[in-house]
């Protein structure tokens with residue numbers, strides 16, 4: 594099962610990718626998370642990516658495609674994987690098709706979560722993340738059991754560098770300019786599944802998981 598998640602920043606891609614990952618036992622691969630980890634560890638990729646990520650711009654395609662190919666060839670991806678935040682440009686979408694063809698793999702779902710701009714700003718202003726486990730919370734709509742602490746790892750929750758309102762608005766602009774156009778690419782292939790991301794976390798998850806189950810049963 595290979596799934597792509599698209600949608601504007603803060604639409605809930607990471608939240609739903611993690612839930613599907615637990616339910617269907619396939620890894621959720623977030624390119625944003627890979628970059629944040631590389632930046633923290635100051636690896637060569639992290640050093641290249643930092644200026645783009647912190648300003649809310651896209652990291653160059655060749656850097657992204659390289660880390661995705663390396664990751665999907667790991668043994669835990671043998672039964673499938675969920676791509677959260679990749680592809681994000683037409684070049685990346687075409688590169689993904691080539692990668693899948695090269696490794697004899699097929700894409701099963703391309704989900705796009707639709708959420709309006711003010712809700713996106715609200716969601717990101719209240720977002721808290723666990724830096725090590727990568728789990729995502731929201732102060733009011735998806736709070737941890739104990740305020741400020743990750744339910745899973747017990748680590749302290751923090752706010753992301755790129756969640757400041759001006760950077761969020763810039764990321765939304767980048768999304769509409771560079772990523773939204775690839776919806777048409779998947780529409781032409783009759784693969785795009787638009788999901789109402791304005792619903793609550795559980796309702797969105799119920800919609801997604803029933804689509805995944807029907808495809809598995811087909």
Ligand code: AP5
Nearest residue numbers: 602603604605606607608624625652678716720730731794
């Ligand atoms: P990335 O980490 O992918 O950021 P993003 O796409 O901007 O998405 P977010 O992680 O901000 O949001 P999300 O949709 O996952 O929402 P979440 O579930 O957290 O990328 C960061 C940066 O890395 C990019 O700007 C770029 O620089 C670089 N990058 C990454 N991939 C790249 C690529 N392919 N090419 C080039 N550069 C790349 O939810 C948000 C909040 O809302 C949370 O608080 C959550 O609890 C809450 N929430 C979620 N769902 C709901 C709901 N249904 N109702 C109410 N609240 C909800």
